Amino acid sequence: MPTISPKDKVLVTGANGYIGLWVVQYLLERGYKVRASVRSDDKGNALKVLFKEKLPEHAANLEYVLVKDIGAEHAFDDAVKGVSGVVHIASPMTLEIEDPQELIGPAVGGTLSLLRSALSHGNDLKRLVITSSVKAVLGPEPRTYTEEDWADYAVKEVEEKGKAADKMSAYCASKLLAERAAWTFIEEHKPSWDIAVLNVGWVYGPTVNDPASPAALPSTAGLFFQQFFTVRDEAYSYPAAQNYIDVRDLAQADIKALEVEAAGGERIIVASQWGTWQHWLNAAAELNLLPKLDKWDPKRSEGRPARVASNEKAKRILGITFRTIPETLRDTLDDFRPRGWLKEWEA
Incomplete structure (x- = not known):
């Protein structure tokens, strides 16, 4: 399957x-044209302003399209027209639910x-990358x-x-069922384009934008700050043990999965x-990054059973x-x- 390269639209x-x-x-930095799907004009315009400030030389290559309800029929019909690749990230990430069906x-x-729209209207499409979760992989046994x-x-x-x-x-089931639905769709319809699925770990690392406060940190970036600095209670520490990925490595992996021919059809x-969390605290102590931070017990995680996700592939x-x-x-x-968020823990 031909893969995509800079100058294509994603x-x-x-x-x-x-x-x-x-x-x-x-x-954008690699020279691609980007079409961003967002839920409102306010979000789309904010995105354009952000990258006009961060990457003024590439900002003209960014456009946005409204997709107000990702589950609606024909939601992505216009979004997929004229693109060579898709990176699908949009999916619920919350545990504040009453029913798993949420x-x-x-x-x-x-x-x-997205797949139905791609089948009907993705005439230029070569590859679609689905960002799933390692939670669709891991069982309960160490x-x-x-x-x-x-x-x-x-x-x-x-x-x-x-x-x-x-x-x-419920979250694990949602990721697994979405991924299986994608593979079944490809098997049944055999489109001219292919897919790659990335099963990603818990995502941590810096942010692109500039949140006004720790409370405004998005997704697992907010979880990181909350757990590392605020809660400090393993009873709350979901997940107390985890397979993690740096957000920048994940973003690069999404792009590599578009570009590398061998990634097509692969999970x-x-x-x-x-x-x-103790490993993170140990790293902070070893690097002397936060001298006033409580280190818990450095031996806290010794002998803990591990559910390790192999990254060899x-x-x-x-x-x-x-x-x-x-x-x-x-x-x-x-x-x-x-x-100014670290003053309390710095010397």
């Missing part, structure tokens, strides 16, 4: 989110809506997981317990390493060298520091 869904902004930035419906519906694994336990729990299902299981785990196919916890931590704190 649609990015969820473009004004935490991950989407990095994907847009890197695409996550599953939009996740599956949004993916299928071991190393690969792309051959599926988190079927979560779907079973949702089917059996309904609204009483664990909220994280690829994109995660840097497994760790706990990503390194082989996409050629990515992943940032490690100390690297992401240092850069994240350097992002926070000029905003």
